[in-house]
Amino acid sequence: MSMLSGGPAALFEAASPAEVMVRCACERAFVHARPPQAEAASGTQAVGMVEDALARLSHAPELPVALAIRLPFCATHCLFCERDVLAAQPSGVIDGYAETLAGELELLSSRVGPRRPLAQVVLGGGCADELGESALARLACTIERRFRVLGETEMSAECDPRRVTRGQLQLLRGLGFRRVTFGVFDLDPAVQRSIGRVQSARLIDDACAAARSSGLRTVQLDLMTGLPGQTASGWRATLDRLLSIAPDRIGLHRYRHHPERFGGHAMLEADDGPEDGGESLAALAAELLLDAGYRWIGAGLFVLDDDDLFVAAQRGRLRCGVLSYGAGEPAPVLAVGSGALGEIGGLLYWNMPSMPAWRSAVQHGGLPVAEAWRPAAPQSRQRDAVEHLLCRLELPRGLCEDGLEAGWHRVAGRATDGLVRVVDDRLELTPKGRLSLPMLCRELAVSAAVARVQGLQ
Numbered sequence: 001m002s003m004l005s006g007g008p009a010a011l012f013e014a015a016s017p018a019e020v021m022v023r024c025a026c027e028r029a030f031v032h033a034r035p036p037q038a039e040a041a042s043g044t045q046a047v048g049m050v051e052d053a054l055a056r057l058s059h060a061p062e063l064p065v066a067l068a069i070r071l072p073f074c075a076t077h078c079l080f081c082e083r084d085v086l087a088a089q090p091s092g093v094i095d096g097y098a099e100t101l102a103g104e105l106e107l108l109s110s111r112v113g114p115r116r117p118l119a120q121v122v123l124g125g126g127c128a129d130e131l132g133e134s135a136l137a138r139l140a141c142t143i144e145r146r147f148r149v150l151g152e153t154e155m156s157a158e159c160d161p162r163r164v165t166r167g168q169l170q171l172l173r174g175l176g177f178r179r180v181t182f183g184v185f186d187l188d189p190a191v192q193r194s195i196g197r198v199q200s201a202r203l204i205d206d207a208c209a210a211a212r213s214s215g216l217r218t219v220q221l222d223l224m225t226g227l228p229g230q231t232a233s234g235w236r237a238t239l240d241r242l243l244s245i246a247p248d249r250i251g252l253h254r255y256r257h258h259p260e261r262f263g264g265h266a267m268l269e270a271d272d273g274p275e276d277g278g279e280s281l282a283a284l285a286a287e288l289l290l291d292a293g294y295r296w297i298g299a300g301l302f303v304l305d306d307d308d309l310f311v312a313a314q315r316g317r318l319r320c321g322v323l324s325y326g327a328g329e330p331a332p333v334l335a336v337g338s339g340a341l342g343e344i345g346g347l348l349y350w351n352m353p354s355m356p357a358w359r360s361a362v363q364h365g366g367l368p369v370a371e372a373w374r375p376a377a378p379q380s381r382q383r384d385a386v387e388h389l390l391c392r393l394e395l396p397r398g399l400c401e402d403g404l405e406a407g408w409h410r411v412a413g414r415a416t417d418g419l420v421r422v423v424d425d426r427l428e429l430t431p432k433g434r435l436s437l438p439m440l441c442r443e444l445a446v447s448a449a450v451a452r453v454q455g456l457q
């Protein structure tokens, strides 16, 4: 299923907020990075902050909200994956989780007001198909009973193409879902064997055909470069085969080897990966996808001409929210599920990553919030600058004043590598720089963080 950028569920799946900046390969991590420990509230103080934010939200009953529903279950834990998911769980565990999700939705509805209109619903963090048809239907019934699904509500789910059934896809469509993301990563059998995720191109064909015949409008396939065993010829064959499937969106991700943090990575041979970490394979993918008519959004998302995101980018309205890229101001995001991330009126918060603690809080009628923080002014400016770079592919110097100067200079210094061009008082991203966009965002964010810490000393 989907990894991170481009598709839904970039950030709200991480179970360890303290590590969000390093854990998420997704560029959006740098937009919504968690502040240092001392700046985040925890415990009852965090719960109170979220209660207040929800109370304020209840005064605008017609303002649509988004639901970020985290489902941390997968059939197996893919070795390259950075997510905290539970593999091969018994149906009783998954059903119990779904039941608590329903309880949490009821709690949230009681706070923000009944039948609140929905702008977006995302099922992600793991694989929605792990829920099974009856649990999925029950979850959707609760959403429909407690919130208002509109014709324009964007509902998307991440599914495992190896496991999802036609019945589940039809059910998702019947429940109002319009988008589905499948993980492909690489179709080269040698690469698949080395990463422990074997799935044939025919299987991907069938999953996409089933999604389309079920009426799901947007099918996204996710790829990854930098994996052990990848070669230029094998990668080109993967891309050619992928293009024959003609997905509506393609997410391009980069594997980063962190065996010290992820158990699965420790089982992969870093030396077997491409020498440049997958950069030239990413460049090849971009070239072939652009030649095939796809349009490039942000760092690693490729969409068709008529895609809302491309239209928004053309009009200068592309935004990068907690959940995904979107057109215009993102709706407030209500976190649902253990370890989910939400954002209400500039307040960011994490649900409890411990499943028993999360369940207990919901069962006792309390918000299962672990931490909450409102980015201070310098962090908000950093966030604006990173978002601007991601969505507009340029960085005006004016956005980097008051504490972001070091970040500006650091990114500007990348002109010598051909990643940016300095044009008057702005930095323009080059095509090469676009492939390094997550790294540039990281440099901007890290420089700003260092400057903040130095300012405190």
Ligand code: SF4
Pocket (backbone or CB within 6 Å): 001, 002, 003, 073, 074, 075, 076, 077, 078, 081, 082, 083, 085, 125, 126, 127, 160, 183
């Ligand atoms: S299916 Fe694999 S890649 Fe997708 S979330 Fe689960 S473990 Fe990660």
